[in-house]
Amino acid sequence: MRRYGKNPDEDDIRVRPNRKGNRPRTNIRPKHEDAVEGFVLTVDRGRLTCLVEDRQIHAMKARELGRKGVVVGDRVGIVGDLTGDKDTLARIVRVEPRSSVLRRTADDDDPFERIVVANADQLAIVTALADPEPRPRLIDRCLVAAYDAGLDPLLVLTKSDLTPADHLLETYAPLGVPYVVTRRDELVDGNAADRVRELLDGRITAFVGHSGVGKTTLVNALVPPERRRAIGVVNAVTGRGRHTTTSALALPLPGDRGWVIDTPGVRSFGLHHVDPSRVILAFPDLLPGAEGCARACGHVEDGCALDQWVTDGHADPSRLYSLRRLLASRERREGD
Template sequence: MRRYGKNPDEDDVRIRPNRKGNRPRTTIRPKHEDAAEGMVLTVDRGRLTVLVDDREITAMKARELGRKSAVVGDQVAVVGDLSGAKDTLARIVRVEERSSVLRRTADDTDPFERVVVANADQLAIVTALADPEPRPRMIDRCLVAAYDAGLNPLLVLTKSDLAPAGPLLETYGALDLDYVVTNRDELLTAGADEVLRKLTGRVTAFVGHSGVGKTTLVNALVERQRTTGHVNAVTGRGRHTTTSALALPLPGDAGWVIDTPGVRSFGLAHIDPSRVIHAFPDLEPGTVDCPRACSHDEPDCALDEWVATGHAEPARLDSLRRLLSTRERREGD
């Protein structure tokens, strides 16, 4: 090792030539005040389709965003080539504040939450009345996720030509859910029109497990065909009809639907059960006298007295407790 004396001169010091990596880094980031505003329509392996004005452009996330990701429904700022021409690529430089976020986990033990869609204001929970059979626990879980995200739930029951809707609707009567019933014969006519009335003026995310007719219904609503897959009539299994979330405009700019991939489970590991009570305004005031960290299903819960004194219907409390218990049960139970 070379050792210098107390007073080294210029001959003792080797100065490395300035290279790109030696330049001082700045924390100042461009504001991109001239960036165009757009909406993310779909995401596919790092490439995002963004609607800017009336053009669909392809974009990627700018490095300056770091770990922050953009999802379907996000309002974003984009710069670069905004022509929408083939083989062009723009950059997403800003993700605007979200009004809502719908999340799920793979299961109830998975700590990693996945953002399903951003900025929706309604969640359409699609379930078939038969072929495949309804899964109430799946519906319960989607309801909890909707309430947690601040979305209005809409129950969409398909294939009413195979089974009546009454028994399932009775299960959720105390929740006063908005719902619509369709059948396969009228799906392209009156059935689609009835659903469309429930979606007008809203951004609605569609969820449901494979085979319930979710994407077929979306096709009828937006008049834009997407590939549908065959599903085994006995097991309900089959290839998913949608492989990634996709935002589609309703005719006449009446609103947006966001078709999501069919799911086999809807994990709730990310949800704080204490937030579910906010969806029950008739019960929430009664929790004031609950013990600390009350699960609302224990001997000292103040909601029992609240209901007994006539402030709310017993069926409402039963529904709340059923929803809160969904994290303790598997969907098939």
Template sequence: MRRYGKHTDEDDIRSRPNRKGNRPRSNIRPKHEDAVEGMILTVDRGRLTCLVEDRVVIAMKARELGRKAAVVGDRVGIVGDLSGEKDTLARIVRIEERKSVLRRTADDDDPYERVVVANADQLAIVTALADPEPRPRLIDRCIVAAYDGGLTPLLVLTKSDLASPDELLEKYGALGVPHIVTTRDEFVDGAAADRVYEHLRGRTTVFVGHSGVGKTTLVNALVPKDRRRSTGVVNAVTGRGRHTTTSALALPLSGKEGGWVIDTPGVRSFGLHHVDPSRVILAFPDLVPGTEGCPRACSHDEPDCALDEWVAEGHADPARLYSLRRLLATRERREGD
């Protein structure tokens, strides 16, 4: 065996080639200053379809992002092959800060929240007045999710030729949620889409609703013909619609003023385990000052809540407080109860 003394020259020492596993680790990550900004249109089994300028690019999430999920609506930094040609693949290296998020949990006792859509401006809750019957508890939950995530709710009621909307509208009158009432004939002649469009132009709107309420039919009337999705029918026995939309998809809104609509799969439940009452009440600016005297971590529906005295003194409409508490109560009761 060769021995090295104190007079050994470094040229006499043979260095071992670098092998996998003995490379020095570094916490420094590339900044990717050359990354191009894009928007995620849909996610499918690890492949993300993105809009980069005027091209559709398929990308995958870079390893350095870890477990952070990228969702429809995210603004992202992309590197690699951005040509958009067939069989090319780019990498998403950065997810920009989100201005809003629509979140849900699988159920109320599920602690794992899922971000459904990012950076949307409003949430259009599509509900049929009949066939299938409306589900006010589900509407409440969607409104809570909108308030919690920083979105403005919009109530779209369909099939008013089968049932009156008056009872449902009275229920949500104190909330001040904008609403649109449509008939089946208006879906056929395009009048429904025209009226809904007035609330969407220049904005990004997420459409949610129970299967069979006409959600995807309405979305198809709002987007270019080559972007339309398949639709289904309501089962005459169960009253349920068939899930024709299987993943969230962002589609450009027709018209010169721009905007996006994001169609989502039909929902049968909307878990609210993640919701914080302190975020929901921000959607009630007339009630917020009255919470200054509330105990810490007040649920706003307990004996020591300062809102009761605030309303009794005439600072706010009692119907507003009732509506807030009704919405917050949906966190404590399952959707089917």
């Protein structure tokens, strides 16, 4: 034991600093009240491109956000270098509450949800009438996802110069889904694009569809030339398109008339995350009849009160058939 004598002073005694730090830990995080609002345009391997006022900047997610994801369509708070100059990087410190979230899973037995886009208010389901052949089951699944997310669906049928649209439109007529039919030659002269823009005016619309249906070709016809994306072709042997769109991208319509969000082509649309009880919310004419159903009724079993509701003439039988077809699409794999 070290001795300092009878009258030690401060020079004789050495105080060791606290190796764990002198400042106590705190759960208080900075509020970043000076953060500027931005709109996420695309996400690429952890780097995000955001629109801040009239310029694009690159940013990364701040560590304090933890596991909270940031996706295309998010409105975020950004701090740091906001000049947008080359080799600059800002930080996203806040994600504003979302008005909607479009989700999908890789398959029906996959519990891991993937957020496709945030804050969209319309879902454009793009399908070709031929080359490749339409896939009604995939359309049904996209409709279920739209209804579950609270998005208004829009059916966009392309390549009507190869096959008429009448049969497919008849299938979805009871749902009352708005639709637009396009031809390949109309995309060149702009007539089809003008008709589609009318349905997108003032809205944030996410475009989804199977690879090769002409989704990105249509998006390119809608946006200014400098914003166009690369497109692929359909394989003549397999009838499948090549994935040229590898990440979602938000693009502005001319004249600030809205946004389109082009998403990668999908070959399946898992619905593991969807609560079947929410699907009927898209059928207001059937909803009152469901009040007589048993608590655990899935609206497809014998004894469902909706059968009597339709029999009594309160709703068109084709509407109940459409509801049950959509509910069944959740229970069956897309390829079945």
